[in-house]
Amino acid sequence: MRAPWDPEESTPGRRRSVPGSRDHLRKQTPVGRFFATWGWRAYAIPVLVVLTALVIADAVVSPDAQPDDGAVRAQETPAIVGAPAAGEVPPSGELPEGGPFVEAAGGEFRLVPGGTDPVGRPTAEQFTYTVEVEDGIDTVDFGGDDSVARMIDATLANPKSWTADGAVAFQRITRGEPAFRVSLTSPMTVRENCGYDIELEASCYNSATGRVYLNLARWVRGARSFEGDIGSYRQYLVNHEVGHAIGFPAHEPCPADGALAPIMMQQTFGVNNAEIHRLDPEGVVPDNDDTCRYNAWPFPDGATVAR
Structure with a gap:
């Protein structure tokens, strides 16, 4: 979901330098x-x-002077987006009771074969992705690796997902280098790549590895805020973490009491602003009692442009 809370990695577009038509004329400066x-x-x-x-x-600067810790971390910490800050853990963020899952796996990932046609407008920014599963995770309870991949494909192809406004398009590939890798991952591997400052099962996008880490614990048990709706939670998890991967690093608060939660709200940890504020008192979420309804989609009203 980088530790600390949500350090952002800016990736501004690069401008090509255009040689001037009069570069060959030299004047004394x-x-x-x-x-x-x-x-x-x-x-x-x-x-x-x-x-x-x-x-x-x-x-x-004397020889005994210590380097600025923040500057060192800025260079050494991977660009992890979505990891919770080391604040107080609200009960809403605790993992629900439920089925068993593998705590630790091999750390390597297997590619799920198969691809899709492009989804979205041809003029949109194109993002390719793969679906991968960590070795040691048995997906038989989810219908197998192919079933996991089809669910992720269907989520990103849904008219209520990120392609709705015509700005982005997706395609799953099995050859070549993808823009990001959607990876079903054991909790211990997630902690290694997303951080674990507090004891909360989280997911994240790590641009240093190019992976969207979907936490197996959450895939199996969901989140308390989704009230047992595992299917909707999985759709939310895919859309939220892929949102980080395609350029939405910031999280959002509940905008009004009773409203649908924004997709970039950290619904895994709750849909009440005060509960999220306890996790990160210095963050963007205000300390008020506005409570949203859970929501799995970036555009819950559907496509805003023809695809």
């Missing part, structure tokens, strides 16, 4: 006039400035 005027002294000045800066830096 102010810098050129400076060097022409001062000769060799112009080269000595920058060297002296650099040496002075190094001396000052050495005087300010």
